[in-house]
Amino acid sequence: MALKDRRLAEVVVGVGRDAGRLETARALGAVDVYETDPAPGLKGADLVVLATPIGRILEDLRTLAPFLSPEALVTDVGSTKGEIARAGAGAVGPRFVGGHPLAGSERSGVEAASAELFIEAVWAVTPTPGTDPEALARVRALAQGVGARVLTLDPDAHDRAVAVTSHLPHVLAYALSAQAATAAADDPHLYDLAAGSFASATRVAASPPDLWRDVALTNRQALADALRAYRAELDTMLAALDAADSERLFDRFQAGNDAKRRSGT
């Protein structure tokens, strides 16, 4: 939608499994034409953007390679990059360049699409030592073309950072939402007593669980490390609470408050 809006592509071909949803995408102006068969869908494409849950990206990288033109670039928009970078290098070679636009919301489906989505968003582009420099330049230009700020970095460094800034927040939201449902089973007023802080803390629990399972599983080590560090922080707060240690509790809340102010988020 953003490419068409800015006339950055001659033809956008939607390739997917579900003709009904592809027709909606066409009607909404996100694609010019569509195919449910990848062979004609990929024929003659200059640039292929894989935009499915990560498990499917990994599968597609292997199965789609035979259908690509020799000059085709391939990129993706998955939320983890290390495993995808290795799979892309193996199946596609130097003309695969992974990417991750930090945009979107808990909503999914083409009905949630917006041509303005990427404006001012960070778009991480994650080449490896084997990536073709021209392919990298074109993927960077694609991201800049739709209004994003490009950040080029190592795939594994990307994954370690987003484990803390994105994957952990999703896990925390799912956990709080599940816990509240258990508490609500015993208390009919529970959700009446949920206001802004609960809504914010659980907002991304509305995100598709299959998509986030794939994210978690392809960033297992970094996410587990982040979860362990988080649990240690909670344990410190819990110990302060159990001991009614006012100073220690204030110190931890203050640390979070200072960090929030300095973070610019």
Next chain:
Amino acid sequence: MALKDRRLAEVVVGVGRDAGRLETARALGAVDVYETDPAPGLKGADLVVLATPIGRILEDLRTLAPFLSPEALVTDVGSTKGEIARAGAGAVGPRFVGGHPLAGSERSGVEAASAELFIEAVWAVTPTPGTDPEALARVRALAQGVGARVLTLDPDAHDRAVAVTSHLPHVLAYALSAQAATAAADDPHLYDLAAGSFASATRVAASPPDLWRDVALTNRQALADALRAYRAELDTMLAALDAADSERLFDRFQAGNDAKRRSGT
């Protein structure tokens, strides 16, 4: 501000420590007059609303009682109700009725005030068996008068519910914000890779830490119980992650996703 906007009070007297901030409140139309000395401030008041951090509410309940007219009602807007209900009953008697409007944000100070804040918000009112029924009716009318939906419930039942729906989300936000600052010390790109999910998950870490320390300490047992249940949920997810147990991980994410959809939050 809401009372004045709806002409529900003849005179609103602001009582506080800082004349400069009280003058700002007057200039913004939140109070008609103000006093830094509680004796003249409370003189002749029909209704006294305690709206300070909880530690201070508990202190004021004890020290202000001698200055109250015999017919004065006292209420408060603190986020925990059990300890305040006991202190109010002891110091003020049957004409104390605790309350908790579930409104507001991470912003503080009179500059963040709005006369529309309470519209459609839930306002919990928490009488005890000793509360004067007429005092209860008047505090309920006050809340309804500024546009809130009143929920009357037991102070301790209130505290158990908001431990999950409000106090836990604040603790989780402070913890994530503090953890990210530690990670950012080793990674200059960390906050560049923070998008919507991080912003939502840490939004209320901008809330005043002294205020939330008081909340936590006056709802210690219920919050510790909620934190332990939350840690158990995280441990289940972490074990699934360590074991690369895709089904179990999906099951937990799905539980959070289902709950979010059904919660209406």
